[in-house]
Amino acid sequence: MTGLLTLALHAALMLAAAPVLAGLRALVRARLSGRAGPTLLQPWRDLERLLRKQPVLPEAASWLFTAAPFVCLAVAIAAALLVPSFTLGMATAPLADLVVLAGLLAAGRFTLALAGYESGTALGGMGASRITTAAVCGEPATLLVILALAALARSSNLDTVSATLRDGPRGLSWIAAGAALAIVGFTAIGRRDDGPALTLVDPAIALGYSGRYLAMVAYAGQLGALAALGVLVALFLPFGIAASGAGPLAWAVGVAAWMLKMGALGVCLAALDAIGPGLSPARAPAVLGIAAALAFLAAVVVFAGQGPV
Amino acid sequence: MTLASLIRAGAAQPMRPWPRYLLTPKAWRAMAQTDAGGSEPAFLGLWADADHAHALFVAESPLLASVRIEAGMFEAMSPARPAAALFERMVHDLWGHLPGNGVDPRPLLDQGHWPVLRPLSARPAPNAAPAEPPEFVGATGRDLHQIPSGPVGGVMEAMHLRLTAAGETVVRLEAGLGYAHRGILALMRGKPLHAAAALASRITADSTVAHAIAFARAAEAAAEVEPPPRGQALRCVMAELERIASHLSDLAAAAQGLMAARCGDLRENVRVASHAAFGHRLMMDRVVPGGVAADLTPAGITALSAALDRIAAAAPALQRGLYLMKGQTVGVGICRPAEPRIARQMPDTASYSRPSAATAEAAMREPSANDVDARLRLRLREIHGSTGLLRKLLARLPPGPVDVAVPDATGEGLGVADGARGDVWHWLRLDAGAVAANFARDPGWLDLPSIEAACRSARLSDIPLILRSINPASASLEL
Numbered sequence: 001m002t003g004l005l006t007l008a009l010h011a012a013l014m015l016a017a018a019p020v021l022a023g024l025r026a027l028v029r030a031r032l033s034g035r036a037g038p039t040l041l042q043p044w045r046d047l048e049r050l051l052r053k054q055p056v057l058p059e060a061a062s063w064l065f066t067a068a069p070f071v072c073l074a075v076a077i078a079a080a081l082l083v084p085s086f087t088l089g090m091a092t093a094p095l096a097d098l099v100v101l102a103g104l105l106a107a108g109r110f111t112l113a114l115a116g117y118e119s120g121t122a123l124g125g126m127g128a129s130r131i132t133t134a135a136v137c138g139e140p141a142t143l144l145v146i147l148a149l150a151a152l153a154r155s156s157n158l159d160t161v162s163a164t165l166r167d168g169p170r171g172l173s174w175i176a177a178g179a180a181l182a183i184v185g186f187t188a189i190g191r192r193d194d195g196p197a198l199t200l201v202d203p204a205i206a207l208g209y210s211g212r213y214l215a216m217v218a219y220a221g222q223l224g225a226l227a228a229l230g231v232l233v234a235l236f237l238p239f240g241i242a243a244s245g246a247g248p249l250a251w252a253v254g255v256a257a258w259m260l261k262m263g264a265l266g267v268c269l270a271a272l273d274a275i276g277p278g279l280s281p282a283r284a285p286a287v288l289g290i291a292a293a294l295a296f297l298a299a300v301v302v303f304a305g306q307g308p309v
Numbered sequence: 310m311t312l313a314s315l316i317r318a319g320a321a322q323p324m325r326p327w328p329r330y331l332l333t334p335k336a337w338r339a340m341a342q343t344d345a346g347g348s349e350p351a352f353l354g355l356w357a358d359a360d361h362a363h364a365l366f367v368a369e370s371p372l373l374a375s376v377r378i379e380a381g382m383f384e385a386m387s388p389a390r391p392a393a394a395l396f397e398r399m400v401h402d403l404w405g406h407l408p409g410n411g412v413d414p415r416p417l418l419d420q421g422h423w424p425v426l427r428p429l430s431a432r433p434a435p436n437a438a439p440a441e442p443p444e445f446v447g448a449t450g451r452d453l454h455q456i457p458s459g460p461v462g463g464v465m466e467a468m469h470l471r472l473t474a475a476g477e478t479v480v481r482l483e484a485g486l487g488y489a490h491r492g493i494l495a496l497m498r499g500k501p502l503h504a505a506a507a508l509a510s511r512i513t514a515d516s517t518v519a520h521a522i523a524f525a526r527a528a529e530a531a532a533e534v535e536p537p538p539r540g541q542a543l544r545c546v547m548a549e550l551e552r553i554a555s556h557l558s559d560l561a562a563a564a565q566g567l568m569a570a571r572c573g574d575l576r577e578n579v580r581v582a583s584h585a586a587f588g589h590r591l592m593m594d595r596v597v598p599g600g601v602a603a604d605l606t607p608a609g610i611t612a613l614s615a616a617l618d619r620i621a622a623a624a625p626a627l628q629r630g631l632y633l634m635k636g637q638t639v640g641v642g643i644c645r646p647a648e649p650r651i652a653r654q655m656p657d658t659a660s661y662s663r664p665s666a667a668t669a670e671a672a673m674r675e676p677s678a679n680d681v682d683a684r685l686r687l688r689l690r691e692i693h694g695s696t697g698l699l700r701k702l703l704a705r706l707p708p709g710p711v712d713v714a715v716p717d718a719t720g721e722g723l724g725v726a727d728g729a730r731g732d733v734w735h736w737l738r739l740d741a742g743a744v745a746a747n748f749a750r751d752p753g754w755l756d757l758p759s760i761e762a763a764c765r766s767a768r769l770s771d772i773p774l775i776l777r778s779i780n781p782a783s784a785s786l787e788l
Binding site for chain 1: 454455456457476477566567569570571573574769
């Protein structure tokens with residue numbers, strides 16, 4: 001019963017917070033660039049505006065193109081529900097497997113790429129090829145991190161791994177795995193200097209979406225970013241999170257801690273966006289290669305530490 | 310026979326301050342076919358009037374060669390000088406003169422939507438044919454795809470870019486124009502000088518001062534008047550302010566994050582100071598034939614000095630910002646060096662020497678170094694050069710009046726100004742104080758070949774940066 005209640009609270013929190021995190025990043029980025037910036041709620045307003053607009057579809061698009069946003073959104077919501085925010089032991093905890101989460105996020109990317117190819121436009125195809133390139137480069141690192149963590153905790157369940165990491169020693173494998181996952185996450189959700197930005201600011205527009213479809217794709221992207229950061233926080237910054245079976249007071253502390261951590265990460269991302277030179281698609285494979293090397297190091301250290309199985 | 314002597318052998322026409330040479334069709338053909346060698350005069354532009362075509366070269370002084378149009382044709386120069394192709398297409402669109410043996414017969418500005426054909430010719434014809442979509446050369450080969458961009462929502466104002474790419478590598482970039490044609494030359498025709506000057510300063514917003522100065526110099530040459538020293542010095546102040554603001558705005562567009570914010574902030578500061586000093590952020594209509602429209606007050610000098618101080622204080626940070634961008638900018642977007650800049654070297658057009666110019670020129674001439682990084686660093690150097698020059702100018706402004714009256718004259722003049730992107734040339738013929746024929750040659754004419762060369766075999770993701778480092782001004786072509 002408590003599991004269901006916390007799940008409901010968690011769902012409301014995630015669904016409401018995803019655009020706010022995007023808003024926070026935009027605001028901090030604008031402030032660091034010397035501009036006043038939009039309000040925190042601007043992404044919500046944009047979504048509401050997009051929902052009211054009439055969508056325009058590419059001529060060559062089939063049913064797949066209109067179905068893709070629904071799949072994207074469904075997958076993103078599922079991922080967001082699995083990642084614990086303020087408490088462990090939610091009703092979805094037994095399902096919150098790291099491999100499942102990585103698979104859900106990859107499925108979202110896959111659907112979006114499919115829609116990009118499907119639209120038949122040059123820019124859509126290019127956006128899709130970028131998405132798939134980044135995915136191909138990012139997956140090995142993700143899977144190696146999962147391997148290392150699963151070997152450490154003897155389980156790939158997010159709650160179990162989180163608890164193991166919280167109580168366990170912070171060794172080389174912890175640092176390497178955390179860095180690798182941070183790189184993969186930040187690469188996936190950080191600002192890109194995409195070439196199609198010749199005409200397009202938002203990669204989703206590159207895929208030809210508009211109106212409510214664009215709103216769905218954008219919201220799915222925000223939820224995916226929140227979920228990816230949520231995994232990072234749950235695994236490597238688990239302080240403040242309420243234990244399974246704790247009461248409302250611990251939940252409140254958990255919510256506050258979660259907001260603090262997410263806010264800090266959002267500010268970090270925005271600072272990277274504003275100060276860094278931006279990651280060009282051409283350099284992404286190299287950066288993700290570093291992440292894969294770190295993840296491999298983590299896995300080797302874990303296995304070496306455990307001795308012969 | 311060298312190109313210069315070929316042109317000088319023509320009949321000298323009374324243009325001021327340099328004569329114009331009327332060539333026979335035979336001499337013109339010989340000139341057009343003379344291959345442009347290294348030490349030959351540089352080709353700067355080609356235009357026409359109702360019954361002549363004019364080609365501008367520059368050696369130690371400008372050489373304007375003309376030929377009479379016969380049977381609606383003149384010999385094209387593009388087979389020997391590819392840079393002439395754009396001008397020939399424009400001449401055909403506006404005046405209807407056919408470039409014989411031209412390499413590119415496609416229209417440039419007239420995409421079929423104008424109410425008349427050849428609007429600047431003696432007898433424009435009504436346009437009856439339906440408009441056709443513009444043609445692009447593209448490229449043939451396996452696995453090539455075309456990416457359209459603009460004219461709405463692209464990185465460049467009112468310009469269509471057609472990219473032919475193989476995967477992530479650009480095979481060819483083509484720029485299409487004609488979306489923002491305003492008919493400025495036609496509007497200027499028949500107008501009195503002050504009205505025509507106002508139009509000339511609206512050709513392109515970020516070079517409004519340079520265009521106004523070049524136009525005013527051409528008009529003053531035609532009317533044989535000389536602006537007073539204070540007027541000339543104030544023109545120079547405005548031109549340098551415009552250069553600083555334009556370069557800062559280009560740097561802001563090419564950079565990202567903090568560097569972009571810092572450049573944008575400095576640029577805004579220069580614009581505000583310009584408003585305080587001259588009453589207009591862009592200093593539009595402040596340069597008029599005969600001098601300048603507004604004097605500089607001590608309060609204005611203080612405002613300008615404060616803006617210069619802020620730029621000087623930010624210099625190390627700007628250097629650092631460009632250094633941090635090197636990973637993206639070195640070796641990217643290499644194109645041929647920019648054309649030689651003449652205005653700042655000619656004693657009779659630039660009254661003030663620019664100390665930074667020589668080193669900057671050297672950097673631009675080195676072809677291997679003309680990548681995005683070199684172009685951005687050149688802008689930064691020019692900003693520092695202009696700041697130093699402005700300090701000297703503001704400290705020693707000559708006293709006296711700022712303008713003289715320009716009589717209603719009949720005559721022909723050629724004027725040049727040192728703009729932010731390069732030399733701006735204005736040619737005009739006055740008839741009793743009104744503009745009878747004219748042309749404005751902005752350095753933007755050479756930008757289109759530059760971006761096409763710089764984007765060849767570049768990565769798709771580098772295209773916006775390359776374009777911003779050149780910042781082609783399509784408005785200056787849409788005359």
